[in-house]
Structures are given as C-alpha cells and as structure tokens.
Amino acid sequence: xxxxxxxxxxxxxxxxxxxxxxxxxxxxxxxxxxxxxxxxxxxxxxxxxxxxxxxxxxxxxxxxxxxxxxxxxxxxxxxxxxxxxxxxxxxxxxxxxxxxxxxxxxxxxxxxxxxxxxxxxxxxxxxxxxxxxxxxxxxxxxxxxxxxxxxxxxxxxxxxxxxxxxxxxxxxxxxxxxxxxxxxxxxxxxxxxxxxxxxxxxxxxxxxxxxxxxxxxxxxxxxxxxxxxxxxxxxxxxxxxxxxxxxxxxxxxxxxxxxxxxxxxxxxxxxxxxxxxxxxxxxxxxxxxxxxxxxxxxxxxxxxxxxxxxxxxxxxxxxxxxxxxxxxxxxxxxxxxxxxxxxxxxxxxxxxxxxxxxxxxxxxxxxxxxxxxxxxxxxxxxxxxxxxxxxxxxxxxxxxxxxxxxxxxxxxxxxxxxxxxxxxxxxxxxxxxxxxxxxxxxxxxxxxxxxxxxxxxxxxxxxxxxxxxxxxxxxxxxxxxxxxxxxxxxxxxxxxx
Numbered sequence: 076x077x078x079x080x081x082x083x084x085x086x087x088x089x090x091x092x093x094x095x096x097x098x099x100x101x102x103x104x105x106x107x108x109x110x111x112x113x114x115x116x117x118x119x120x121x122x123x124x125x126x127x128x129x130x131x132x133x134x135x136x137x138x139x140x141x142x143x144x145x146x147x148x149x150x151x152x153x154x155x156x157x158x159x160x161x162x163x164x165x166x167x168x169x170x171x172x173x174x175x176x177x178x179x180x181x182x183x184x185x186x187x188x189x190x191x192x193x194x195x196x197x198x199x200x201x202x203x204x205x206x207x208x209x210x211x212x213x214x215x216x217x218x219x220x221x222x223x224x225x226x227x228x229x230x231x232x233x234x235x236x237x238x239x240x241x242x243x244x245x246x247x248x249x250x251x252x253x254x255x256x257x258x259x260x261x262x263x264x265x266x267x268x269x270x271x272x273x274x275x276x277x278x279x280x281x282x283x284x285x286x287x288x289x290x291x292x293x294x295x296x297x298x299x300x301x302x303x304x305x306x307x308x309x310x311x312x313x314x315x316x317x318x319x320x321x322x323x324x325x326x327x328x329x330x331x332x333x334x335x336x337x338x339x340x341x342x343x344x345x346x347x348x349x350x351x352x353x354x355x356x357x358x359x360x361x362x363x364x365x366x367x368x369x370x371x372x373x374x375x376x377x378x379x380x381x382x383x384x385x386x387x388x389x390x391x392x393x394x395x396x397x398x399x400x401x402x403x404x405x406x407x408x409x410x411x412x413x414x415x416x417x418x419x420x421x422x423x424x425x426x427x428x429x430x431x432x433x434x435x436x437x438x439x440x441x442x443x444x445x446x447x448x449x450x451x452x453x454x455x456x457x458x459x460x461x462x463x464x465x466x467x468x469x470x471x472x473x474x475x476x477x478x479x480x481x482x483x484x485x486x487x488x489x490x491x492x493x494x495x496x497x498x499x500x501x502x503x504x505x506x507x508x509x510x511x512x513x514x515x516x517x518x519x520x521x522x523x524x525x526x527x528x529x530x531x532x533x534x535x536x537x538x539x540x541x542x543x544x545x546x547x548x549x550x551x552x553x554x555x556x557x558x559x560x561x562x563x564x565x566x567x568x569x570x571x572x
Contacts, residue, residue, distance in 0.1 A: 096157045099564050100232045100259070102142050103271055103557035104128025104239040105524075106295030106347070107421045109138075111145035112561040113232075115157060116569045120561065123148030127417040129296070130251050131241035131337055134413045138239065138251070139258045143224045146259070162229045227260035235259055236325065236564050238271040238556065240296055243335055267325065270335060274556035275521035276302040276327050277563030285549060287330070287518045289506045293499060293532075294524030295424045297345040298335030301506045301513055303328045325567055331513070333502045338420060343498030346526055350426035352491045354396055357381055361393055379476055380484035383429045388422075427526065433488035435531030492532055500539035507545070519549040523556050 096115040103110045109128035114120045125144035127133050133141075147164050237255055242248050248268035256266045275290035282304070291299045305326030334341040342348050360381065364374055385391060388399055398404040400423060407415040432439055503520070507513050526532050533552065540547075553559055 095159050095231070097233050097569065098157070098231055099561065099568050100146065100235040101274070101557050101560040101564060102128075102145065102235070102237045102239070103274055103560065104130075104138065104142065104237070105271055106132065106240055106417060107424070109141045109145050109239075110557045111142065111149050112557040113146070113149045113153070114561045114565045115153075116565075118565075119153070119157070120558070121149045121152040122557075123150075123152070127414075127421070129240040129417065130247070132413055132417050132420070135251055135254050137413065138241075139254050140224055142237065142255065143226070143258050146227070147224065158231060159229055162227075162231060165225055167224075226258045230260045230262075232259060232261055232265070234265050234267070234564060234568050235261060236267045236269070236274075236560055238269050238274045238560060240271050240298070240335075241337075242268055242270045243332070269329070270298055270300060270332075271556065272298045272300045272335075272523065273302060273327065273329070274560040275523045275553045276300075276304065277325075277559040278521070278551060278553065279304045279519055280326070280563050280566060282519065282549065285517060285519045287513045288521050289503060289513070289518055289547070290521045290523070291499065291503050291506075291527070292524040293344050293346070293522075293526040295346055295420060296335070296338060296342045297348070297499065297502065297524075299333040299502045299506050300329055301331035301508075303330045325564060331506055331508065333505045344495050344502070344526070345524075346424035346427040347420050349430055349491065349495045349526070350423035352495055353384055353426050353430050354400065354423070356487065356491060357384055357393060357396070376480070376483060378484045378487060379480050380429070380433050380488055383433070383484075384426060387426055387429050430488045430491055431526075431529055431532065433484045434492045435529055436485070438529050438531050493535060496532060496535040496539065499536050500543070503536070503540060504543060504545060515545055516548045518547055519551060520547040521551050521553055523553040527552060528554060 096117060096119070098116075099114050101112045101114075103112075106127055106129045109125050111123045111125075112120060113122075123145040125141040125148070128138045128141045130138045144167065147167055150158065151164055151167070235255070237252075239251070242251065252263055252266050252268040255268060256263045259266065272290045272292045275292070276288040279285050279288045279302075285304055288302045288304060289299065290302060291297075305328070334343075336342075338345075338347050360375060360377070363370075367374060385393060388396060390396070390399070399406070400419065402412065402415050402419060407419075410418065507515060507518070522533060522536075527536075537550065
C-alpha cells in the first residue's frame with residue numbers, strides 16, 4: 076500500500092462529497108514523548124506528537140491526555156472529507172503541563188571545588204511482574220484535575236495499537252486500555268495496548284523465514300521482548316472476529332520479556348543509565364579532588380568531556396547537579412511528582428548525547444546535525460545542530476584543546492559506553508531462552524530507541540553478542556517504530572502491502 080504522507084507544510088486537499096475513510100491509529104509513547112501515526116485505507120498517513128507518555132511515571136490521566144493531544148494534532152492534518160461531519164477537533168493552543176525552565180543554581184552545602192560534586196538518585200517507578208494477574212500502578216499518580224482535552228466525540232478509528240513504556244504485562248494493557256478506549260471513543264476490543272517495544276516486530280509480518288523477533292529498545296529506558304510471529308495467512312483474517320465475537324488483532328504474540336521494570340530497578344543500557352553514569356564519573360572525580368591529602372600521586376585531569384557535561388546541565392558549579400537531579404529543586408515548582416520525575420529523567424537521559432559525541436566521533440561525522448534519536452532534554456528543540464567533534468576543539472578560555480585532552484575524553488566516554496552496553500548484551504541473550512524454542516537462525520533481532528540509532532553503540536552490542544556465539548538470522552534497526560506499527564496494522568486491517 077502506497078503511503079501518502081502529509082505534514083504541517085503540505086496538507087492533503089479535500090475531496091468533497093466522499094464518504095469518510097477508514098482509519099487506524101498507532102501511538103508510540105515513551106518517557107520523553109508520544110508519537111501518534113494515523114493511516115487511512117487509501118494510504119494517507121499523518122502524525123502528531125505530544126509530551127511524556129510512560130504510564131507508570133506520569134500516570135494514566137496524563138498519559139491519556141498526551142495521546143489525545145498527539146491524536147488531535149495528527150487529525151488536524153487530514154483532509155476534512157476523511158472525517159465525519161459531526162466530528163470536532165478542539166483548540167490545541169493550551170499545553171498539558173507548565174513549561175520547563177532550567178533550575179537555578181542551589182547554594183553549595185560544602186566548599187566549592189574547581190570541578191565537581193556528589194550524586195543523589197531518587198527513584199520512583201515500579202512495574203509488575205509480566206505474569207502477574209494484577210496491573211502495575213503508577214507510584215505517583217497525578218492529582219485529580221479537570222481534563223484539558225475532551226475525549227473524541229465519535230468513534231472514527233477501526234483499530235488502535237498503543238505501544239507505551241510502562242506496560243509490563245497483559246493486565247497493564249487491559250487496565251490502561253479501558254482508559255484509552257474511553258478517550259478515543261472506541262470499544263475496548265478494538266484497542267490493543269502493549270509495551271512500546273512490540274512495534275519493532277511489525278516488519279516481521281513480511282518475513283516468512285522468521286518465527287520470532289527479539290525486540291530490544293534502548294531509549295530513555297530499556298526493555299526487551301520475544302515476540303512470536305504468526306504465519307501471514309493468519310494475519311489475512313485478523314480483521315475479523317474471534318470465537319467470542321471480539322475483534323482480532325495483529326498476529327504477534329509476546330512469549331518472553333526481559334526488564335522494563337522502571338529506572339529504579341533496571342534501565343541499564345538506556346540513555347537515562349548513560350546520563351547517570353556520566354554524572355557519576357563527574358562526581359567520582361570531584362571526590363578525588365576533595366581527597367588529595369591521602370594521595371601522593373597526581374590528580375586525574377579535568378577533561379573536556381566533564382566540562383561539556385557541566386555546560387549541558389547549565390552550571391559551572393558541580394554541586395548544582397545534586398539539586399538538578401533530584402525532585403526537590405525550584406525547577407520542579409508547579410509540577411506533580413509524576414511530571415517532575417519524567418522531566419528529570421529526560422534531562423538526565425539527554426546527557427547521553429554529550430557522551431556519544433566523544434565516544435563515537437564517526438557517528439557525528441556521518442550525521443553532524445542529527446540528534447540520533449537520543450531523548451530530547453526538556454526545554455530544547457529536536458533536530459538542533461550539535462557541536463561537531465571534527466571541528467577544532469576549544470576550551471572555555473578560547474584555547475585549542477590538546478590531543479591528550481581529546482583522547483582522554485574519547486577514552487573516558489568509550490569506557491562509559493562499554494559499561495552501559497554490557498547489561499544490554501545480557502538482556503538480549505536472556506530473550507533466547509535455552510535456544511530450543513527460539514532458534515537464533517530463524518529469529519530477527521530488532522533494535523529500537525534513540526541509543527540504537529548510534530552505529531557505534533549498536534556495534535558494541537552486536538560485537539558482544541558475537542563473542543557469546545549468538546548469530547541472529549536477521550538484524551534490523553527500526554528508526555520509525557510508530558510508522559512501522561501503523562504500516563503493519565494497516566496491512567492486517569485493510570489488506571495489501
């Protein structure tokens with residue numbers, strides 16, 4: 076099926092008098108944002124984005140509002156003839172949450188160091204066991220507030236697939252599915268709610284040689300799934316009903332899960348984890364400078380990598396990192412705990428960009444103006460050019476950096492990346508079980524999330540798997556998870572390619 080994409084700059088023209096088209100919706104929601112893709116039965120595709128949508132960290136109410144905002148933004152791009160005359164799109168001028176501003180510097184609680192300071196890590200999120208009959212609940216639910224956007228006033232979608240961070244088991248999907256179905260004006264049997272990692276299996280609907288997909292996401296957080304792929308013939312009838320008269324969904328079935336427990340209990344290998352490791356590197360060096368009296372050896376140098384990290388966090392005083400990475404600073408005024416946690420985590424995750432620029436300069440040279448999909452820090456814009464490492468490096472005094480400084484920063488950043496990727500290798504291996512059911516030769520490894528867009532980081536993962544003797548039948552990088560999900564769902568619902 077041909078895709079006819081539309082954007083804010085190029086809207087499709089109306090074809091007055093025609094009946095409304097059949098539509099499907101896919102929403103890819105993570106800790107930083109949600110992207111909604113809407114596809115029609117004639118191949119028109121529109122998109123909308125909104126804020127954080129991890130159901131465990133922001134709560135059901137705010138997650139549903141983010142999905143609604145992204146949905147309305149996408150629907151506003153469709154020609155009016157594609158929608159029923161009675162359908163209304165509300166004003167989208169109001170934000171869902173207060174604008175983020177960088178927290179001001181906090182007073183230091185110990186003598187100022189020329190360098191760095193001490194870590195604080197407050198963790199909140201928790202997820203249920205995938206086998207649990209009870210849904211996991213947001214640990215810090217948003218307080219009651221009037222909805223800022225109304226639910227859809229008409230059922231306009233044939234089917235909706237929501238892939239959301241924080242969905243850890245079927246009970247989670249059922250619980251939030253009721254909320255999402257109400258918001259979207261749909262019956263619950265036409266709304267499929269899974270973890271966001273499941274979108275990575277959508278391309279496998281066209282791979283008859285693949286029985287399973289090991290899907291691994293390393294974005295703001297980390298999660299993995301093993302997904303069984305039904306035969307294409309079974310998908311052809313998936314738009315019908317099952318024995319109980321319920322609408323059938325995609326021919327994809329979760330058979331194994333690894334991690335996705337939230338940043339308190341896991342998320343190793345994610346952008347948040349990488350940002351946390353970077354902060355710890357800064358603070359460990361600060362401790363070293365504060366402890367010179369017990370050493371006779373020279374103190375390790377303060378690297379450009381460390382200076383770049385401090386610049387990223389908007390401070391020259393490393394002690395400010397204690398407040399910036401906590402939930403108690405003035406930058407969190409006006410936010411409930413769930414919103415503050417989500418914004419804090421995205422800010423920490425954004426520091427992975429700084430580490431990757433030093434660890435993988437070839438990635439920067441290949442795409443000097445791309446952010447590589449790494450989570451966008453709150454208050455910044457996607458796609459802004461980053462400093463290129465192949466340009467002359469200059470310190471704060473305007474002097475060119477020495478080769479030793481550059482090499483030292485590269486080595487430290489690469490050390491952090493290798494430290495970060497090791498748990499991802501373990502996660503991926505665990506999703507194969509003992510190899511008797513999920514055979515690597517007939518299994519595709521599908522990689523998604525911002526960190527997997529880095530060729531350097533991805534190579535560390537694949538090299539680690541190769542050393543363990545694991546050779547997948549196919550390896551794919553899914554750059555557009557919501558788009559792949561929408562295309563897969565449209566093939567099931569509308570037929571064709």
